[in-house]
Amino acid sequence: MSTAALPQRAGAAFLNTILLGMLCFLLLPILFVIPLSLSAGEFFIYPMPGLSLRWYEEFFSNRAWISSLWSSIVVATSTMVLATILGTLAAIGLWQSRSRLGMVILVVLVSPLIIPVVVVAIALFFFYARLGFANSMWSLVMGHTAIALPLVVLTVAATLQTYNPNLTRAAASLGASPVRAFFDVMLPLIAPGVATGALLAFAMSFDECVLSLFLGSPEQRTLPRQLFSGLRESITPVVAVAATLIIVLAGALLLASLLLKARAEKLRGESP
Amino acid sequence: MAAGLAQVATPPGQETAAASARQPSHQGVSVALVANDDLRRRLRLIDRLREAKALALTLPALLFLIVALIAPLVFFMSRAADNTDLTDHMPRTSQAMAGWDGDGVPPEDIQRILADELSGIAGTPALAVLARRLNYQEAGYRSLIQKTANGLRAGGVGTAAERLTAIDARWAEPPIWQTLRQESGRWTSFFMLAAIDLKKDTAGAITSAPAERAIYQRVFARTFIASLSVTLICLMLGYATAYTLLRLRTGLGRIALLVILISLWTSLLVRTLAWIIILQKNGVLNSALMGAGILDEPVQFIRTWFAVILAMVHLLLPLMILPILAVMRGIPPSYMRAAQSLGAAPLRAFWSVYLPLTYPGIGAGVVFVATTSLGFFITPELLGGPEHQMISYFVAFFTNMSVNWGLASALGVWLFVITIAMFAGVARGFGIARIKP
Structure with a gap:
């Protein structure tokens, strides 16, 4: 027994060890970004000469960064609203459908996940350029919504x-209209899933x-677009400030999605 | 079955079930069956109505996707075969060329059409478009076309053939004429072939492009190999990580899962930035290696394959771990115990019982990682050098920098086709689990 257990324990x-290594590999690089945003130096390197908030001041007093943060919020919020409404309706329809056509529609709706992003970007660019609105914020919102929909x-x-479909039937038998049954019975129960989808859409955008x-207007670049030029042109710690803000926001979104998941599990426990 | 019985029981001359239902004078059995049939039909109608209502809910999303994505994609793909740069600017020549047999040099009437049309667009933007388009075909045609158009406009004497040859001797030779004839149609295969280093020779046979122009096959191979390596590395690391994670105590397992989720939710761009901080010349890795006395002077990590692959693995690993983890969670531990109690060694039980059960998760993870890495653009651009750029880079390059939309579209179409083929192949090979976000 002990001789057999030894190689197993070694395994x-x-x-x-692999797991620990992987977790460090996944997490540590991200952690290197945040302290640099507090650097007192001009350069994007360790060791830092000292701590200061000067790059935060720089970020929040620079019009280009602020407007990019703002347009990212506008684009992501519009994408979230549009994708959530369209996606939730479609998911409910597909859930009720029993035909092969439903399967085909599902495949079509999910297909943006595997189309290379560059192909999508250039296809939309050519198309919207011909229609004359490639340079507006709406072209970007439409593109993001198409990708966020799946x-x-x-x-x-x-x-x-x-979700137990009998609950909707019970509501209908008690006289609720389909719309009322949706808003009063189904939506509250599937709300955590809908909200998680909305968060994913926002985060993706x-x-x-x-x-x-x-795509998008050249005067109002989004934050990732501005960060990308920052990385290509001149890397100063202000880039780390932008990155830190993105990390904090992503952390908040992740936390929210975890809370929603916990809530969904609680709801599942309560409903029959 | 019931419908068949009703048919048999219905007396001849009364074809429809509805007709027999209106005359309830025959056998009771028949009436019951007919009523049953009617009920069945009504039920089917209700079912269909329900199905239509259900599918109607998907309509807004479907319409949106058609307008916002599918129509642009179709338009984009059509550009890869579009030849209107030629046919719109020399409509009569293209038409005349299509009727020519392609032997030697075309007759005087065709040459005159070309001469008229060229001198007609001399000095307009149309000439520039035409000259650029023909230059893709053969380097040097841009100047030939522009010189010829301007020369013809300046005037001259003699037949069209004499005037053309006087401006440039190439008009007396077949190649330019055969090119014009080959490209006289509304659609062209030129860009799709050029995107994989092929071209049509004057006889219409497909041959390799000259070596100095042949770069895309190498870029496709490079993209494919990078994607394959990243996928395999992610698969091995991701599988081991998921397998171990499930065996941890609940608390530790939760923390480990949280780390993976943090990585997944952190922006791709920010994670690429992190690797710049670590790998740059005076970055974290060089400092650490020099501090430990392993290196005497900093090593150039950025603009190497090492940097590109490392960062891509880091970016895509969560996409591999999560689907595998989801599938592994659903495998009861008793299966492995059963295999072992039947005498299988632990390794054998793993290979022939556990591993096949995780194929759907592997399939989903491989599909996510392979298709995403095929289209990678940002990370090689920031962490790689010119020799590490993938196909996406060239699609963007020909759209933005050198405006060759035909070639950009053709490269994009090939990338799209390869991605879909890879997706279909993996999906067939492994079967994909229900994707659990």
């Missing part, structure tokens, strides 16, 4: 798997860089 130790559809569809290289 487990080996695997644990995330919402899949998230809401996964949540609907746990807020992070997206390739589409915003080709």
Whole structure:
């Protein structure tokens, strides 16, 4: 027994080491970014000559950075609203459908996930340029919504798997109209899934860089677009400030999605 | 079955079930069956109505996607075969060329059409478009076309053939004429072939492009190999990580999962920036290696394959871990115990029981990582040098820098086709699990 257990224990130790290594590999690089935003020096290197908030001042007093932050928020919010409404409706329809056509529609709706982003970006650029609005914010919102749609559809569809359709039937038998049954019964129960889909759509849009290289108004670049030029042209710690803000926002979104997941599990426990 | 019985029971001459239902004078069985049939039809109608209502809910999203993505994609793909730069600017020549047999040099009437049309657009933007388009075909045609158009406009005497040859001797030779004939159609295969270093020779056979112009096959191979390496590395690391994570105590497992989620939710651009901080010449890695006495002077990590692949693995690893983890969670531990109790060694039980059960997760992870890495653009651009750029870079380059939209579209179409083929191949090979976000 002990002779057989020894290689197994060695194997487990080996695997644990790999896991620890992987977790460090995933997390540590991100942690290197944040302190640099507090550097007192001009350069983007360690060791830092001292701590200061000068690059935060620089960020918040620079019009280009502020307007990029603002346009990112506008684009991401519009994308989130549009993708969530369209995606939730579609997911409910697909959930009710039993035909092969429903499967085909699902494949079409999810297909943006595997189309190379550059192809999407350039296709939209050519198309919208011909229609004359490649340089408006709306071209970017439409592109982001197309890519965010599958995330919402899949998230809401996964949540609907746990929804009991008898609840809607019960509401209908008690005299609720389909719309009322949706808002009073179904929506509160699937809300955590819908909200998670909305968060994913927002995060995706807020992070997206390739589409915003080709679409959107040149005066109002999004934050990732501005960060990308910052990285290519002159790297100063102000880039780290932008990156830190993005990390903090992503952290907040992740936290929100985890809370929503916990809430969904609680709801699942309560409903029959 | 019931419908068939009703048919048999219905007396001849009364074809429809509805007709027999209106005359309830025959056998009771028949009436019951007919009513059943009617009910069935009504139920089917209700079912269809329900289905239509359900699908109607998907309509807004579907319409949106058609307008916002599918129509642009179709338009984009059509550009890869579009030849209107030629046919719109020399409509009569293109038409005349299509009727020519392609033997030697075309007759005087065709040459005159060309001469008229060229002198007609001399000095207009149309000439520049035409000259640029023909220059893709053969370097040097840009100046030939512009020189000829301006020369013809200045005047001259003799037949069209004499005037053309007087301006440039190439008009007396077949190649330029054969090129014009080959490209006289509304659609062209030129860009799709050029994007993979092929071209049509004057006889219409497909041959390799000259070596100094042949770069895209290498770029495609490079993109493919990079994507494959990243996928394999992610698969091995991701599988081991997911496998170990499931065996941790709950608390530790939660922390580990949180780390993976943080990585997933952190912006791609920010993570690329992190690797610049670490790998640059006076970056964290060089400082650490020099501090430890391993290196005497800093090593150039940025603009190497090492940097590009390392960062891509880092960016895509969560996409591999999460689907595998989701599938592994659903495998009851009793399966492995059963295999072992039947005498399989732990390794054998893993290979022949556990691993096949995780194929759907592997399939989903491989699809995500492989298709995403094929289209990677930002990370090689920031961490690689010119020799590490993938196909996406060239698609963007021909759109922005050197405006050759035909070639940009053709490269994009090939990238799209390869991605879809890879997706279909992996999906067939492994079967993809229900994707759990």
